[in-house]
Amino acid sequence: MNVAIKREMREEVDDGGRRRPIPRLQRRLISDPSETRQYTLGSSTRKMVAWRSFLPLILVGALIVFENWVSIPSCEVVPNNQPVDVSVEDSEELKVMMVANLLLLGSEAGYMNLYFRDSYMAKFFRKSYERLKPDMLVVLGDVSAKGSELTSHKWFSVLQQFQRMVGPFLSLPLHIVVGDRELGECCKVTSKLIDRISSSLPGLDSSGCGSFEVSNISFFSLNAVALLCGNNGLRFGVEKAIERESIDLKTHIVGTNEATNDSNRFHVHENFGSFRWRENAVSSGSGPVLLLHLPLHQTPNSNCAETGAPKKTFSPLDRWSLRAFYNQEQAGMGPYELLQALPQNATEYIFHALKPRIIFSAHTHRFCDHTHKDGTREVTVPAMTWNARDDPGFIVATFGRNKAVTISQCSLARESHVIMAYVSVLVLLLSTTLITSSSHLLNLGR
16 A cells, blocks of 8 residues: 555554554544534535425426316216106217306406416316316306407407317307397397397307207207397397297197197287297297206295305405405496396296206306206306306206206316415425525524
């Protein structure tokens, strides 16, 4: 061994009697405890600095996982006590995703809506399409928050925003029902406004109604807002559309001759007010699936609770977050109150003329499953936007060949919870950065 190396090393006898060299650095650390402490602290600081450099990547990865998880809808089948024809084998024929009250702002959207709410709604639509695999999309009115007040250019920006939001659903059959925000108050409805809406929304005629068939399931889209108006051209146009659908129903079920003979027989019933109606021998539930924005009239003692949905309770932190971040002022209020429904005479007229198989409505911003006195089921679709409620949602209607309809209520993440998650991550990142910086400064001071 080299003589210089021998001078820098000292031999120590271990338990086995063998001698092993000890490096000079280790010898110095053993002989000087203060140097040992400084070496240990320096090593810990370097580890903490290295860990801090990976913290942003860890948080970004956690946020990506969180956004993917929170965008997945949670769906539950709503119990149904209506009788089903068991003589026909039940099999899924058509699955329809139904949403309502998107309340899009188009070019008037602020940063909160543009970069946060609309972004998440687009993720909700994409995840719903991937997981639920629906055959069709139905929007039950109020696509725009200020539809009747917008110019043609701003209305076009709302349609572009809607197309970006629904994404993959554009490849499926799509139908949009006219809502009260699209038409506005009856006194302000003009033929130019009706033409703009009917020409831009698929499947609507000049009165804002539409009739179509998908997978042997007949649908009738009704402009219910017009039935609130007086004796004007728009309301008469909607009545004509209802009568045409009634004749088609009788032609298909009762027979061509009887339907033709009844086509000119009109009666006025004292309970129907000024609504014209004709004799209809078709049994209840034999008609089309009725789509409309405003709910039908319900008896005062009707139990229209959020059936199948868990009770919503708010903690103090939830209430604080709602006050801080949840604001409906930008979306504004519509021309009609949320409790607005069709009057009793209009409701009876619809039941008599159309004999709907099932009814889907919206407007109230909440879910409701109600059975009318003739046994017809009406499902009210909740609002699917954070501009209307903190916990938005939608429904999925599955139509079977035995006329059974299975309703699944789907809920989305609360806006307040998503915002609190982002705030928590930000606070965690800032706290960790401050603690690490303080520890580093203390080590330098020593």
